[in-house]
Amino acid sequence: xxxxxxxxxxxxxxxxxxxxxxxxxxxxxxxxxxxxxxxxxxxxxxxxxxxxxxxxxxxxxxxxxxxxxxxxxxxxxxxxxxxxxxxxxxxxxxxxxxxxxxxxxxxxxxxxxxxxxxxxxxxxxxxxxxxxxxxxxxxxxxxxxxxxxxxxxxxxxxxxxxxxxxxxxxxxxxxxxx
Numbered sequence: 001x002x003x004x005x006x007x008x009x010x011x012x013x014x015x016x017x018x019x020x021x022x023x024x025x026x027x028x029x030x031x032x033x034x035x036x037x038x039x040x041x042x043x044x045x046x047x048x049x050x051x052x053x054x055x056x057x058x059x060x061x062x063x064x065x066x067x068x069x070x071x072x073x074x075x076x077x078x079x080x081x082x083x084x085x086x087x088x089x090x091x092x093x094x095x096x097x098x099x100x101x102x103x104x105x106x107x108x109x110x111x112x113x114x115x116x117x118x119x120x121x122x123x124x125x126x127x128x129x130x131x132x133x134x135x136x137x138x139x140x141x142x143x144x145x146x147x148x149x150x151x152x153x154x155x156x157x158x159x160x161x162x163x164x165x166x167x168x169x170x171x172x173x174x175x176x177x178x
Contacts, residue, residue, distance in 0.1 A: 074116030
């Protein structure tokens with residue numbers, strides 16, 4: 001585990017599978033998922049999540065960003081969070097993917113008690129290709145992605161890595177990066 005302090009509140013953490021690139025088989029939609037947590041050994045849980053996804057039928061990991069350690073917001077009387085983003089491919093439509101991610105959270109011990117509560121694992125669909133979805137159960141792009149350093153910093157790191165490698169853009173939303 002390699003750590004690099006960004007400022008008084010933020011630290012970049014590199015883990016064996018964060019950042020990483022995996023074989024992109026090119027089938028299905030490209031989706032960006034936000035990954036977070038602050039209960040227990042979150043770094044180890046992120047590594048387990050990647051192993052789980054790589055053996056899963058629901059999606060295929062393509063690339064991950066470095067991890068960001070950052071303070072909580074909303075309910076602040078809790079441990080700092082680890083957050084990152086992952087690009088995955090999936091044939092699941094957006095709502096089915098959301099159900100799949102909720103099931104993965106549950107498998108990894110997530111209990112929903114109150115908004116912004118501590119959690120073992122939090123998985124959010126940030127972008128689903130260039131789709132825009134707004135209903136009572138799912139909003140894509142994620143409505144607050146631009147406001148959260150826990151999303152924008154790992155996303156910037158990931159996009160910079162993709163540009164250096166000449167990888168194609170993930171979506172029109174890249175032009176909206178703060």
